[in-house]
Amino acid sequence: MIGNVYSTICPGCNFGCGLYIRENGELEVDFRKSSPANAGKLCRFGMSLPRFYTPARSIVDGRETTLDEAAKEAAKRISSTKGSVAFLSLGNTTCEEHLAFQKLAESFGSLYTGVELGALPGDVHQTLSVGIPYSEIEAAKHIVLFIDPYEQYPLIVRRLLLAKKKGAKITSIWWKDMPLADENLRPADTSKLQLTGDSLIIADFHPLSDTEQVKSLLALAKNAGAKITFLKPFVNSTGAYILSMDAKQKSLAQLIEDINKGTIKTLFCLESDILELMPEAIAKLTNLIVQTGQESAITKKAHIVIAHEPLYKKRGTLINNEGRAQAPGGAGTGGLEALGTIAGTKFDFDSLHESVKKMIGITAVDEFTVPAYERPTYAAPRATAKPPDAKILLASVYNPFMWSGLADDNDFVELSLNMVRALKLLKGGTVKINYNGSLLEKKFKVAPVQDNVLLTGKRIGIEKGAITPVEVSR
Amino acid sequence: MQKGEMFLGWSTKEDIRKRGGSGGLVTSVLAAALDKKLxxxxxxxxxxNDFEAVPVITSDVNEVLNSAGSLHSVPSNFAKLIANKNLKVALPAKGCDVRGIIEQGKRNTIKLDNTFIIGLNCGGSMHPTVTREMLEVMYKIRPEDVHGEEIEKGKLIFETKDxxxxxxTIDELEEKGYGRRESCRYCTIKIPNNADLACGNWGVTGELAGKATFVEVNSEKGAELLQNAVDAGYVQIQKPDEKGIAARAxxxxxxxxxxxxxxxKVFIPMDNRLEYFRKELENCIDCGACKTVCxxxxxxxxxxxxxxxxxGDAYKMSMYHLVRFLHLADSCIGCGQCTDVCPVDIPLTxxxxxxxxPVQEELxxxxxxxxxxxxxxxxxxND
Known part of the structure; x- marks a missing residue:
């Protein structure tokens, strides 16, 4: 921190974009042009951080209180429901906090990181956890995208364009044509893909990833001798996955099932807003405890909110998608202290930091160095990914706004001109979307999208996972 | 002291002379302005470090005295920093910073009467990330080993810790895609006579070379600023000789x-402009950073x-860009900030x-x- 300026990392995804946050009564975003991951450049979400960082207030059952009181009350409720408590940390906080939280989870309940690592062979965990350096993306000769780079991980776009300038061919496998791609294929046409040892597959891995799809991508890369890298949606996804690799952890789907069965009654979310991902399950909880640095949809539903400093004021370590160790920017340890109160112990930052460095395999936090991570080979997993057989599909394009529940200017679905013609939709009008009797009317945008697909970058309330079969009409 | 006069000046404090660029005059003038409540x-x-500096607004004289010297790899942007804050402020500014501040003044977000601008001669600045890469690729040195940098006789010189x-040569670097930001290469404001003072090392010759700053007084405010620093004992000045004035020119x-x-070289006339603009803008992600930074x-x-x-509109070129092209036709100062911050590397400037x-030339x-x-x-x- 220099004066009122924090040198920090954008919490929008795991890309590791550096920026300055200036506190001037209100927050201002400033561009940190020396940042190695993004050269100071920011996407829509990064530019929206003053909105994202709305300060949270500590609350117990609707009454405002202090952080300490909220943490003590959380400790009571966790102790009284021991055995039916779930601890969820998706990777939105520092390694040190995540590690302390993991210790807490091991004492009182089960740790959920959201991803289904347990359903995937152990020899692919490292490949899923740590991506390749961005310089390797720029140097690739053939890049195959299984993401929408513009919407999901916008700062990868310039790396792809730089690769293209150097002669790379870019193939996109998506429901929509990508302007930067030399070749646009649809997901159903993956078999037409011609991969070689010079190919690099870029996909993503997150709590709503289809495990069979992940396996099939890993097998695709393995069988062709191609490289594969997974991008991730949370600021410290990589750190969280490395630290929890040997811990017993469960997925988001498992959490929903456990809540629905009644085996989980208390949920403690560390910097993780999953309200939009599982609203029905959240409503069934006896205790929803949220520890966070900023207000969001879930803080309004929580029985207990433990509010501390936001990420840009925290002390600790973040690991970006390449494995670069970065500092979030501040000196605050309020989150760690609250976890100590709940655990009935004191979490010492320095010893946690030493453990983190050892587990990650680094000697210092130096954002200008990409540590050499092991990239073990793996056996091609057996995959049974089935293409969706519905006539019309609604596909969710998960992006930083969606994961954080922050509103964006995208209250529309994208669809093709052929669909517009077939349904006789009117310019400036809406399209009706029906799922199991739930009817929605949405504005639409004409885009080069697969003819039987609607794309949405905003949760519209009828989704069942990444792909939802729907009916559409005028 | 009055508008149009020229001086050579330097800090009276030895440590500022050593640390600041060209005799530490700018740092001392700023500190004196704060100290004497101007x-x-x-x-x-x-x-x-040599590639990163954070702009801060301070009221602490010591903080000013301890601030950075010359940094070519920090393309600052001060106009937006001081806008809408109702400050009585003094600041150093490259030509494009000065232009931005004056344009904000015309739009009533900065009170120019309360803003003392020390213009800095500028041959161009470099993007820090590009500079780091350039050091490794062209100079074969690690950025961490750099101790200082300067531009002299068309060469970019880095001094290492050893x-x-x-x-x-800058020409060689720019041929390889390194060196100055593109907008700096074609910028024609080298001595900022639009600022209250214009300062730099051009024209400092003989024994004073590297130890003094050449100052040109461009306004009454500039005279007040420099006189204040002299009266407060922060700087010493003397008249430049004709040789120095001629060398500067x-x-x-x-x-x-x-x-x-x-x-x-950059603005070669082209056919099919519409297609060119559409193609360049096709990767836009609507982040709005180019407007924020402008x-x-x-x-x-x-x-x-x-x-x-x-x-949700599906126009082939967004209304956002069309409106900005129109707005900036008379107002763009070519500072390069929009290109610097574009997340998909659109050469917006x-x-x-x-x-x-053509518009500014015609008008x-x-x-x-x-x-x-x-x-x-x-x-x-009704026009």
Whole structure:
């Protein structure tokens, strides 16, 4: 921190974009042009951080209180429901906090990181956890995208364009044509893909990833001798996955099932807003405890909110998608202290930091160095990914706004001109979307999208996972 | 002391002379302004390393005295930093910073009467990330080993911690895609006579070379600022000799000539402009960073470019960009900030200048160079 300026990392995804946050009564975003991951450049979400960082207030059952009181009350409720408590940390906080939280989870309940690592062979965990350096993306000769780079991980776009300038061919496998791609294929046409040892597959891995799809991508890369890298949606996804690799952890789907069965009654979310991902399950909880640095949809539903400093004021370590160790920017340890109160112990930052460095395999936090991570080979997993057989599909394009529940200017679905013609939709009008009797009317945008697909970058309330079969009409 | 006079000056404090660039005059003038209450605050760059410095607004004289010297790899942007803050402030500024501040003044977000601008001669700045790569690729040195940098006789020289100097001509660097930011290459404002003072090392000759700053007083405020520093005992000044004045003018002329050549090289006339603009903008992700960073834009969140634009529209070129092309045709100062911050590397400054160059030439209007209102401000519905 220099004066009122924090040198920090954008919490929008795991890309590791550096920026300055200036506190001037209100927050201002400033561009940190020396940042190695993004050269100071920011996407829509990064530019929206003053909105994202709305300060949270500590609350117990609707009454405002202090952080300490909220943490003590959380400790009571966790102790009284021991055995039916779930601890969820998706990777939105520092390694040190995540590690302390993991210790807490091991004492009182089960740790959920959201991803289904347990359903995937152990020899692919490292490949899923740590991506390749961005310089390797720029140097690739053939890049195959299984993401929408513009919407999901916008700062990868310039790396792809730089690769293209150097002669790379870019193939996109998506429901929509990508302007930067030399070749646009649809997901159903993956078999037409011609991969070689010079190919690099870029996909993503997150709590709503289809495990069979992940396996099939890993097998695709393995069988062709191609490289594969997974991008991730949370600021410290990589750190969280490395630290929890040997811990017993469960997925988001498992959490929903456990809540629905009644085996989980208390949920403690560390910097993780999953309200939009599982609203029905959240409503069934006896205790929803949220520890966070900023207000969001879930803080309004929580029985207990433990509010501390936001990420840009925290002390600790973040690991970006390449494995670069970065500092979030501040000196605050309020989150760690609250976890100590709940655990009935004191979490010492320095010893946690030493453990983190050892587990990650680094000697210092130096954002200008990409540590050499092991990239073990793996056996091609057996995959049974089935293409969706519905006539019309609604596909969710998960992006930083969606994961954080922050509103964006995208209250529309994208669809093709052929669909517009077939349904006789009117310019400036809406399209009706029906799922199991739930009817929605949405504005639409004409885009080069697969003819039987609607794309949405905003949760519209009828989704069942990444792909939802729907009916559409005028 | 009055407008039009020229001086050579240096700090009276030895440590500032050693640490600051060219005798530490600028740092001392800023500190004196704060110390003697000519202003309430000063903008300084707090150096983190040779490639990063954070601009901060301070009221602490010691903080000013401890601030950075010359940093070519920190393309600052001060106009937006001080806008809408109602400050009585002094600050150092490159030519484009000065132009941005003056344009904000015309738009009533900065009170120019309360703003003391120390202009810095500028041959161009470099993007820090590009500079780091350039050091490794062209100079074969680690960025962490760099101790200092300077530009001399057309060469960019880096000094490493072992005391060695590493020099490559700027022409060679720019041929390989490194060196100055593109907008700096064709910028013609080398000595900022639009600021209250214009300072730099061009024209400092003989024994004083490297130890003093050449100052030109451009306004009554500039005279007040410099006189205050002399009266407060922060700086010493003397008149430059004719040789120095001539050398300064010669360097200025040569630099401006190079800029004009670059301008011709970058802005080659083209056919099918519409297709060119569509292609360049096809990767836009609607982040709005180019507007946020633009030192001449003062509209805030509610503006025509954002209000006329809806992400659900499927136009081949967004209304956001079309409105900005129109707005910037008379107001773009070519600072390069929009290109610097574009997350998908659209060469936005080049696109804006494609409109601005002919319009500003036709209207004989250079934004930020004086207090003339932007021509489009004067357009009425019945015109």
């Amino acid at each position: 202003v309430d605050s000063v903008v300084v760059l707090k150096k983190i 005391g060695k100097e590493h020099a490559i 010669r360097i200025k002329g040569a630099m401006e000539g190079l800029s004009r050549k670059w301008k011709e 030192p001449t834009c003062s509209c805030g969140d509610v503006s025509k470019c954002t209000e006329f634009h809806y992400r 080049r696109l804006y200048r494609r409109f601005a160059n 004989k209007y250079e934004p930020g160079m004086d207090l003339r209102r932007p021509p489009y401000f004067e357009v009425k519905l």
